[in-house]
Amino acid sequence: MREETINRIREFIKERDWEQFHTPSNLAKSISIEANELLECFQWSDDKYDIECVKEELADVLVYCRNMLDRLGLDEDEIVNAKMDKNAKKYPVEKAKGRSEKYDKL
Numbered sequence: 001m002r003e004e005t006i007n008r009i010r011e012f013i014k015e016r017d018w019e020q021f022h023t024p025s026n027l028a029k030s031i032s033i034e035a036n037e038l039l040e041c042f043q044w045s046d047d048k049y050d051i052e053c054v055k056e057e058l059a060d061v062l063v064y065c066r067n068m069l070d071r072l073g074l075d076e077d078e079i080v081n082a083k084m085d086k087n088a089k090k091y092p093v094e095k096a097k098g099r100s101e102k103y104d105k106l
Contacts, residue, residue, distance in 0.1 A: 001066060001076070009066055027068040034060040 013019060038057035041049050069076055090103040099106065 001062070006066060006070075009063055010070065013067065022067055022071055024068060024071055027064055027071060030064045031061060031068065034064055 013022065034057060038054065038061060041053040041057060066076075068074075069079075091106070095106040096103075
């Protein structure tokens with residue numbers, strides 16, 4: 001996420017004095033709620049969905065994720081790359097390619 005966008009999110013929250021509500025627990029709940037609203041966009045069809053609905057709900061998920069990163073003092077690139085390193089070990093290409101099973105079933 002670009003710094004300009006991150007700063008816009010921060011300013012939006014600050015202007016409304018919403019920091020007080022953005023505990024890690026509340027942010028985790030909000031991420032889950034918004035992710036379920038994103039899923040609702042696909043409720044009755046895998047290929048017939050409203051892209052505007054998807055964009056709005058996906059943006060909500062991203063904003064809450066960004067807020068949680070800020071609240072916890074985490075670096076997005078650092079934690080994503082650390083997780084990708086873990087996933088690469090759990091899902092080696094030679095075992096996982098073209099398969100959807102969980103790592104302990106490969």
